Amino acid sequence: MNPNREGDGWSALADGTRRAIVSRLADGxxxxxxxxxxxxxxRSAVSQHLKVLKDAGLVSERAAGTRRVYRLNPTAVAALRDQLDTFWQRALASYVEVAGQATEESP
Amino acid sequence: MNPNREGDGWSALADGTRRAIVSRLADGxxxxxxxxxxxxxxRSAVSQHLKVLKDAGLVSERAAGTRRVYRLNPTAVAALRDQLDTFWQRALASYVEVAGQATEESP
DNA sequence: CTTCTCGGTTAGGATTCACTAACGGTTAGC
DNA sequence: GCTAACCGTTAGTGAATCCTAACCGAGAAG
Structure with a gap:
């Protein structure tokens, strides 16, 4: 058991093949x-990658007859995007803090 | 050279320790x-992780006397965020396409 | 000059991961 | 009932990865 619950999304996107799958699923x-x-x-590799992505919550599966259709979950993508955005904003804030050392802050 | 030029950022963020380093560097x-x-x-592990992050362009290094100060690169973070945002927007567009097929629409 | 602290590098082991190959189960169509 | 197509799962192998331990170089302090 791999208890990487929060890191699942990131490690899922670490692989290039999985990113390609995500990119194709983003179009439909x-x-x-x-x-x-x-x-x-x-096909086996794709199935395993889809399992990883599904376990990470990035894709959802729906049975359509004898074949299963996978689709991207925009919420999970947005969650990772927001986390990255938080890093970005904090980095900018620290830059402002360093810059504020030279001059005063402006409104 | 690593042929994963674009994927470097993603595989760099795949590790939890590296994400923790990035999170701390985001604060300063x-x-x-x-x-x-x-x-x-x-310390060795941290140094190796910083090398990976620096190779991915996520952090930059600056010598300050006998110790080296690492800081986060907001541009690289923003690049990954934009890529994720592209996936998100495309997924939403495909949803709109599917929703247009149905006759029901609720606010 | 000597000593001390800080940082990078290398070697080695243990774990994890990605892929192929073979099997079994399920649904559509004759 | 029977065939064909589609999908998921399970070994098993080869490679990549993360970590600790030990070594060495570069500046600062005495």
Whole structure:
């Protein structure tokens, strides 16, 4: 068991193949065969990557007959984006703090 | 050279220790000893992580006497954030496309 | 000059990860 | 009932990764 609950999203996006899957799913829902046909890996690899992404909450699965359609979860993507945005804003704030040492702050 | 030029940032953020380093650097520049003192890993590990982050362009290093101060690079963080934002917007666009197919629409 | 602290580098081990290959289960169509 | 297509799962291998421990170089203080 890998208790990387918060880090799941980041480690899921660490792999290039998974980012490619996410990029394709961002354009619209697709099945496993569709994704594997456009990627240089086998179906098993795509299925495992989708499992990782689903476990991270980045994609959701829906059964459509005999094939399963996966679609991207915008909320999870937005959560990671917000976390990155927080880092960015804090970094800017620290820069302002350093800059404020030279001159006074302006309204 | 690492052929994962764009993916460097993502794989750099995949590790929890590196994210902790990034989080601390977001609050202000720090030296290696400072970071290692607040983290449950040794100085060597912190130095290696900083090398990975520097190679990914996420942090920049500046010599201050005998100790080196690392600081976060907001531009690289913003680049990753924008990429995530692109995924988010595309996913929303595909949702709108699917929603347009249905006749029901609720506020 | 000597000593002390700080930082980077290397070697080594243990863990984790990504991929292929083979199998079983489920649904659509004859 | 039977065939065909599609999908998920389980070994198993090879590579990448993260960590500690030990060594060495560079400045500051005495």
């Amino acid at each position: 829902p697709q099945a496993v065969g569709q994704l594997a046909a456009g990627l240089p890996v086998s | 520049p720090q030296a290696v000893g400072q970071l290692a003192a607040g983290l449950p890993v040794s």
